[in-house]
Amino acid sequence: MTRFVPSRRLSLLAALLILVLVTTGCVGSRLGVSWASVSLVGENQNILLAFNNFIVQIDPRDGSAVQLRDENGNIRVVPETGEPRAWNYQETSAGAQHFYTAPLQLNEGKLLFADYARKLVEVDLVAARVDNPAGIPIPDHVVADPIVDDQHLYLAYLNKDVQARDIDDPSVVIWTFETENGVWSEPLLHEGVLYFGAMDHYLYAVEAATGQLRWKVDLQGAVAATPALYEGNLYIGSFARKLFIVSLEGEIVSERAVDDWVWGAPVALDGVVYAADMGGNVYALSTDDLSEVWRVRAANGGIRPSPLVTEQHVIIGARSGEVVWLERASGVIALEGARQLGAEILSDLMLVESNEARPLAEPLVIVSTVANDNLLVAFSATQGVRQWVYKR
């Protein structure tokens, strides 16, 4: 009988291990802490995808990784294979860089990233390498894109506070504005005032030069979006299932109930504000009083990103993996229904238009999902035809 003992113990240990895996698996653990950032960089306005431990530069014409070139413009190759090197930075050591924000382009050759690992790191745009792995220490994680003006770099932190740092020497803190909770979206800078929403339910207006509070207004729920500025008013939603118009003096001009949390920033254009909620609804409302122009349930999953508004369409990406084109005038679902990407869409959608350095046959809508086999997908903006997919 005794020879059965080890196997029974092993079985029990295996069962415990499975239990732990199931326990953690049941609550849907994810890789990383936030979604990818998608932005445009460099002279050619290539797409820069920053997610978790990698940054890659992608050519919007075909979705291929941009080839790395030396200062003279020659393609750099891998010495062993002679293959061209791609503009791809990947951090392999544990606890090192994690990128969820769009970088700031300091000059032609340098990008500044607010790294999730509590530091500011400089990335060499030519060599695709981190110049200062130790980085400039910052007090907290960052998930909101940093912004700059002539003098300051503004950083919003995951758990609390917004800071202004010297643009020439980001290790120097100019001021710190205290919030009770985190700031998860980039502040809006307008005429020397920073406007930002915080998870502590307030929309703040702060003097950009001094960090002095001008006003704050309670939006009854967490505010995770950047306010949209339109004709002297701010448009913003909160987790209290409401949309607000707030004057630049800090008065709530109008508010309106919606079906679910509003996470993405609204877009205000031509007298209409477009917003989406986490219940899959899209709203087109009057910028005067938030009265309804149209509303539609556009997706089965919640809509985290801001709506992307083009001349003809309002385009949304949903947690259910759907990308939907709506007629901007009526809200009717256009282009024969949704495109299904099969993975959650959380990052903001981006419109890439043709330019002289990098001509495109037509504008593209760039959609990022959380799945490696659909990390970036490009659709033609007007027809919704899939152009390319970037996988990893």
Next chain:
Amino acid sequence: MDFLLNPFVTVLALLYQLLGNDIVLAIAAFTVIIRLATSPLLLQQQKSTEAAQMLQPQIKKLQEKYKNDREKLAAAQMELYKEYGVNPLGGCLPLLIQMPILFALYGAILYGLGSTPFQVVDMSRRFLIPSLDTLIPLNKTWLGLDLTQPPVFGGISTVSTIAAIALPLLVMITTWLQSKLTMPPMRPEDKDNPAAATTRTMTTIMPLMFGFFALSFSIGISIYFIVSNVVGIIQYTLLGKAHWNVLIPGLGSGVKALNGTAASPEKQRENDAILRRVTDRVDQMPKGANPALAARTSAAASKPSAAAKPDAPKPSGSKPSNPKKK
């Protein structure tokens, strides 16, 4: 899992609101509620375990008698269970029902403590009461500690350093205490019993494992582990199932003596009579009388057995005993 998780997340948020926006009190209260709500299942499980333990001496005798005949051993065990009205799976079912509940509780705490965009986006549409949305994000600071983070040694404050040492220790101590108190006292005949050996090993492994979890997971989860263990100890004590005398000799445990260690002579005679009835019935059974059992035991017995020495008779179970195959 959402059908269970969403109500749990909602209740946790309600408790948080009722208890002055204190997430630690909410976690503690919720753990107590769930442990109390599942106590009938715990009681059922405990009863089944005790019954199975009570039958151990008889099972051992049957194993000795039918050591070369697995088919008959299985039949005899089933007959024995039937005689005593014990369901051999009675201990598993309550456990299986409790598992998803405990997973949901664990999940609700993890979501409740969500502090990153991914975690908070996963919280959307979970509250069954929409007004609770305004509570997000729940306050995750307690005594200056960030409950969403694992304990950090050499932290910024004395409290965080003390917590970093104390929390894993408390998790380990309470886990060990609970295992020790709920494990039946070791009997002389358990010395060679593999099941008892496994249980003893688990009493050592579990606290270490949970101590490791406490170091790796967030402080909030450690608090859940501690509260859950303490409530478990109190529950077992109130039900009279905690073996305090294992820790403090001389202290009455309230647990009735197990058969085989302190059974009365009358009870012993009754047990022997039942055992005889069972073995008589099984001995009269023709081979393969229970096709389902025969098929199951033939599969098991066809594997080499430690009991089967090279010169020992071939176990009957290794023969094709399924009538359909004959």
